[in-house]
Each structure stands twice: as structure tokens, then as C-alpha cells.
Amino acid sequence: MHIPILSALMNYFQGDGRVILPEIELTLFGLGILLIDFTLGVKERYLNAGLALLGTLFSAYTVWKLRIPVDADGSLLGFHDSVVVDPFFLFFAALFLAATVLVVLLSVKYLEIEEEQEGEYYALLLFACVGMMFMASGIDLIVMFLGLETMALSFYVLTGFLRREKRSNEAALKYVLLGAFSSGILAYGFSLLYGLSASTNIVRISAMLGRRSAFISAILHSPQPATAQFNPFLLQLLPVLAFVLIAVGLFFKVAAVPFHQWAPDVYEGAPTPVTVYVSVASKTASFALLLRLFLVVFGATQVNWMYLVAGIAVASLTWGNLAALTQTNVKRLLAYSSISHVGYILLGLVAGNDTARTGIAFYLFAYVFMTAGAFAVLIVLRQKGLIGEELEDLNGLYQRSPAAAVLLLIFMLSLSGIPPTAGFMGKYFIFLSLIETKHPVLAVFAVLYIVPALYYYFRIVVHAWLKQPGEAPRIAMSSAQAVALGVALFVTLAAGLYPEPFTRLAHYALTFGP
């Protein structure tokens, strides 16, 4: 039997459709949640979470399946070379999906306590994930930008999801304004790139930029006819300007100093599961975009922009670590700490060799799970009548819930980079790459910042372990929260105790398709 529309669909999924199948599935599930949400009673709304989980699982399965053709051909291209499926995408897509699963698991009980159990929330999580996946798979400036905006718009809404809470609204507004501003800067950079190369495909842009700079240096070194109508300085300046604008836009998104001011406020104001999502997934996705742009488009000129990135990295390390020392709100503290983590990852970009690439991927991987774990403990703390975000709220956590306290300790150790945890292995690769590429001063900076970092992470530990509990209630952990914490703990410890498979994965991850 031959049904035209069905066979057209089949053809589609053999070709272009295949490269965006994971995203299609997530979108369909997101739309499905929006529809089904109408039919659910108030008490049944948690079922949306189940649907969201199902969607991510389908998508994850597809990503897993895509591995086979990728291993065979190196990469799959689609939509006139604007979307690619390569190891880079597979790694990051898996990471985003894992983060989404963790956030969904952590959200159910939290939203119940906040009395905001709505279907849109889960749909937005999935749409944000779709955006992030396009950020990792796009090799066309338009696709990348659309992915970024899909993600960002979902996040603006999610940050302000607690409509009745002032902090949440304030955070959302701040996020929208600064986010729009940074997107604008980024778009300006993109437009310059297009102007320079007459293409939006980054592979072609890269080739054009190379030819252009070769051409310009050739004419600059040859005698000029008197009638020449160009300013050589301007000609050389344009690619630099494009790079700087793109870099600034992306540094906003990853919250690197001095473009980080939005982060602490947004982290503090957003509902904590959304904070997890912003700090973990949005940052990773922005890094995916940044890595592909920096390494593919501007890869040839690494020696020129290295110093800019190194400056930003050291500034992030310094300011992130110093500002975190005095915070009393754990979410703000972790916001500043995540700024310092950005510094470490950017240092990997400065080194830029093979070890550094492995290190960046490993670091991002570890970062996702250990940060999600640390926030998850805070989410578990959130009970009726207790916000649980101030350092004081952690007092005596050990007496109230020994398991939560042990978990918190392990995540803090990992965040500060004490072996044998995932966080240490991430730092290990970064440090090694700095030594390999002869940046001893940066390496010394980087290692010594572990010391203040340990101090503020252990301020959290001191409150949880060494202070007496006041009137605070005992902690009740839901099973979804327990699963999320268990996953985060497993990865944090496994990647520290037996890093071999994770190292291979990280090594595999930073291979670009075309």
C-alpha cells in the first residue's frame, strides 16, 4: 500500500528529518503537554512531569541511535548544511537532556510547595532544551541565533514563573533586559561576519576569513597604486570587531566577568529548579555555541584572541572567588562560584590544545552534575514555611538529614576540586593543558584560586555540619528528588574514582563535524 504523505514523511526522516529528530520529539512532547494540561485536574498536574520525562527519554534514545551513523560517516548534515550531527552535538545533546531530566525530577515537589504546578512550566523546559540542542547542532549563524533565542525566551518566562513573588519578577525583568542587550550585541557580531564573508554557514565563513586575511596581507605587502580606495587599518579591524562583539555577547550568556552582573540576581530570584537549569544547562549550551564559533570560525587566529580570553578568565576567577567569599545566600554564593568555574573553562580555551579540549568537555560534564547536585540539596531543603536558601537555613543539616549533609559535602568537595571527585579531574586537565602550552603564570593563578574557593564552599559545609540546628524541621525527600540526587552523586564520584570512560567521552566530545 502506498500512501503518498506517509512515504514523503518516511523520506523526510531518512534525510533532513533525521538530523533534527531529537528536537522534533521534544517539541512534540512539549506541545502535547500544553494540550493535555487542559484535561488534567489540579491534583493531577504532576503527570505533566512524567510526560516531560518521557519526551527526554525518547529524545535521548534517538541521540543514542544517531551515534551509529555519526561513527560511520563522521557527521550528518541537513537543511543545506545548516544543521549538523557530530560527536560535539551528541555529547552536548546528551548533557542537555540529562540536565533536563534532573531539573524535571527536582521541579515536581518544588512547584507543589510553591503552588505553581502548571503544564507550561514543563513545556517550557522542553522548549528550552530544544533551543539548546540547536545551539549545539547549528553550523549556520541563523540557526545558532534562533536556538539561542528559543532557549533564552523560555528562560525569561521560567525565571519569572513564580508570578506572585517579587524577587522572581525582578529577576525575570533583569534577565530579559540584559539578555536582549547581549543578544543584540551578538547579532551585530553575526551581521559583521555575514558582511565579511557573504555567507551564514560557519564553515564557509571560516574559509572566507582565511582567504580574506591572506589576500589582505598580500596586498598590504605589495606596492599600492595611488588610486587605491581603502583603509588597510579598517580592513584588518573588521574581523577583530566581529570577534569582539560575538565574544562579548557570549560572555554575557556564560556570565563571565565583567558581563556577569545578571547572574547572581537571576540565580537568587528564579525558582531553584530553574536556577539549576540556568546555571547548568544554559551555561553549557552557551559554551557549546562559544566553542563551535571560537574553534571553527576563529580557530586559526587563536594566538590573537588568546590574551583577551585569558584576561576574561582571570577576571572571572578573581571576581567570582572574591565575591563569593562574603555571600550569605547560598544561591548567590553558588552563582559567584559558577562565575569562577567559567574562568577555569575559559583558561582551557586559552591553552587550546588537545588536553585542553578534553578538559573543557570534562569540566562542563562534571560541572553539570556537581552543580545540579549542590542546588538539589537546596531544593530538598525547601519545605512549607522554609525557604532554605540562606546559609543559616542549612544549620544542623547533618542532624536533620545525614544523607543530605553527606551529599552536600561531596558536591562541595567536587566543586572546589578535591580528589577523588569529578571536579578535580576537570581541573586536572585544565591545569595540565596550561602547563603543556607554557602558561605557568596562569596555571599558578588557577591552582591558587582553589584555596579561597575551598574556603567559601566550606562555609556551606560548616553550616551544614558544625552548627546546631535551631527550630528547623526535619527534611523529607521525595523519591524524585532522591533519584536526581543519586544520579548527580553517582556521576560526581564515578568520574572521580574511575575517570577512564569519562575521559574517553570527553576526548570524543570535542570533535567537530564538517
Place this chain on the structure above:
Amino acid sequence: MDFVANHILSVVLFTPLVGALLLLFVPRENENAHRIAGNVFGVLGFLVSLPLIRWWHPGASKFSFEENVAWIPSIGARYHLGIDGISLLLVLLTTFLGMIAILSSWSAIHQRTKEYYILLLLLQTGMIGVFMALDFFLFYVFWEVMLVPMYFLIGVWGSDRRLYAAIKFFLYTLAGSVVMLLGILALYFYAPLPAGATRTFDVPTLLAGAQTFSDPLKVWLFWAFFFAFAIKVPMFPFHTWLPDAHTEAPTAGSVILAGVLLKMGTYGFIRFSLPLLPTDTALRSRIISIVIFLSLVGIVYGALVCLMQKDMKRLIAYSSVSHLGFCTLGIFALTPNGLSGSVLQQINHGISTGALFLIVGVLYERRHTRMISDFGGLATPMPNFAAIYLIISLSSLGMPLLNGFIGEFTILQGAFQVSKAWAAWGVLGVILGAAYLLWLYQRVMFGPVTQPANEHLPDLNLRELATLVPLVFLAFWIGIYPKPFFALIEKPVENIVRQVNPNFYPAERAKLPVPELPSAAAETK
């Protein structure tokens, strides 16, 4: 049995860890069960380390009982354990003092007993691992892992300023070890690779490779490692964490800190720093003179500060600065006497200072104060205690027939061979040591009982005797017949001296009268 024999180091290493894991399943309320389980694994940990002596080959010049399994192949880190005579002594010291420290806490700890014993046992595994690891990566993991339980031991069960002391200890040590991490990575990266080989963290390979480095690189590496070890030992300007940590820690914590933790620094000097000394003589002697200068300052300064302490525990803590100064003096004299004296002195310090902390712990449990002025004339109510305390004090100050004398004498002998001035300053430290320890003893034990509360202090009970008597026994053993100990470290020390001070043995031989061999005599004629 074969399996155990082939993996004896792993067994010794993980026995405490197994104990800690088992303790996790003991219910929280049952304090006595925690105590019993903790002590059982403390004793067990010591017992399983005894076969190391029995199976030891006295002539072994390289590492024994080696285990070498792949761990993280993609970066070349391996699970590589092995010990030589020096690390054997330190491992035995660790298991022995660990057992005693656990026993000493029976009645001192009343809150969170379960966690207390778990942490002590974890700490035990971490420390043993440091002395056994022959892979830099593994070494670093143990080196860092061990900080966490110690932090909690001080922070939870310490006295009033425990939070401050605990984080100070952690941050100081961490600052040193992250710099060492860079040193390790540089060593890993710059070590020459034979064709086709992958990078490795193997300690012997890397240290052998380091011999080909240029002198400036070696100097940088030396200081990177030095920084970490000098903080750990602690040497003079880096010692400020020590009085706080020792004073605030619970008794068992102080015993472990002084007895074992500080030795990780000196062990690191011997194992890793000495091979990184540059070959250029001028450069080398400048480094040596800096380190020796710091050691001598430490010896004298530590002793002088002891003289003005009001707190017994703080006094003993500062005495460690002085005593460890002897150890580093011996190490960097680079003579066989200095080195073997230093290793022995490390063991002695573990025994004597460990016992001194136990003694303060005994008093603290009875009176809940450590101030010297709160005591006086204790010899009357506590005669057995007085006797043991006297022996230990004498052993610590270097009285002949007791262990301290052997160690200090050998070190001074080794230092004397290089420079008389070094030995002279060292001797000053010995004299001052006698002064502060005897003066402390006099103020606490002699004279009339000054405070009514002290009149009826109970003497040592059986458990306390069980913790102190073995230490007294060891003090006498090393003092009277140290030969078995020297025999263990003779070979490794000789290897080290041959490697780092190649001129020493030929020079010493030249000083000897020419042997009257028949052929040699014939030639001279």
C-alpha cells in the same frame, strides 16, 4: 592466603576503610558498638601490617610488595603501591599510632561517636596510602583525601576555637598541595618519554627522568614540591597553622597530627624533593643552605616559643616545630647519618610527641583544662602517671638510653660531617628542649598540690596504661637497641645518598687510612 600475600599492601591500606564502611551500618544510637568496632579495626589494621616485617627481605634495595594495576590508562595513572625500608617504618608507625589513637578516645568522645570512628579510620587509609603510593596521581589523591577527615576531627570534636583551627589547617595544607599538583603535572609533562611509550605518573620513572632536566627547571620543581612539604612538616615560616590545629584537635587528632601527618612532609622531602635537587654545585648549595637555615631557625625558634607557653598542648605543639627542624636538618645534610637519623627521629617524634599528647589528654579528661597554671604537684595523687610522663619527657628531650637520643645524636653527627656550625645550632636546640620539657614537668608534677581540685585525681586506668605502655616500651627499645630500625633504612638511605650526593662515599673513603691490601702495598713500593 596467596592472594593476601600478593596484595598485602592493599590489605593494609584498605582494612581501615572496610572498617569505616562497616561502621556506616551500625545504628546511630549504639555508642558502645561504635567504640568496639572502631577499636577492633584499629587493632586489626595494626595486625595486618605485621606480616610486612615478617616477609621483609632485609637486603631489598628497591621497592617491595609492589602492586601495579592500570587505573586511568588514558592519562597513564596507575594503582601502583610499593614500600622501601623508610616507608615500611612510616606505615608501621601509622598503623600503630592509629590503633593507639583509637583506643585513647574511648571515654573522651561522647557525641557523634559513629562519625568519629568512621573519620579516624578513613584518615588512617589516607595516611597509609600516602606512604605507599608509587604513582604521583595516586599519591596526590591520598594526600588530599586525608585532609577532609582531619578537618572534621578538628572541627567537630575540637575545643573552643575549633572552626578557626580546622579551616586554617585545611587552607594552609591545600595551598601547599595545589602548588605541588602543578609540580607533579610539570614533572609528568617534561619527563622524557622513550619512543612509543605513553605518559606515566610512575614515581621511580618520573624521578629518574627528572635527572635529565635542566637545572632551572629542577629548581622550579624543587620549590613547588618544597612549598607543599614545608607547610606539612611544618618548617619555620610556614608553621603557624600547627599550634592552632594541634591545640584545638581532640587528643586522638593531635596524636595523629603530630605522630603521622607531619611525617608526610618529611617523607615527601626524602622521596621527592631530594632527587629534584639541581646538579650544579653552586645552585645546589644555595638551596641547601636556605633549607638548612630554615630548619635551624625552626629548631631554636620552636624551642624558645615553647618556653613561654601557658597551655600544655600549645607547648607540645611548638616542640614539634623544633623537633621536625631536626628531621629536615638531617635530611638536607645529605649524609647517610643525617638521613637515617632523620628517619629514625621521625619515628621517635611520633612515639614521644604522640605520648605527650596522650598525657595531656589524660589530664584534660580529668580536669577539662590544659593550662599549666591549673596543675602542680600531680606526682602525689598520680604516681604511675608521673613515672610514665617522666620517661616520655626524657625520651623527647633526648636522654641517652631512650629513643630521642639516638635520633638526635645521629642527625647531629650527620650534620657535623658537613658543617660544625649546623651541629652547634642543633645542640642549642637540644639544650633548650631539655629546658622547656623539664620545666613543664616541674611545674605540672612537682611541688605541693596547688589546687584543691587536683588533690584526688585518679591515677591512670588500665585503658590509659594500655595506650601509654607500648609507647614507653618502644622508646626504650629504640633507645637501647636501635639496630633493627637502622638495618631497615640503611639500604634506601644509601641509595638516596649515592644518587643525590655522589661525592660523599668516595670522599669518606679517601679519609680512611689506606687499607693494607697486599697488592696495593706492592704497588706503592
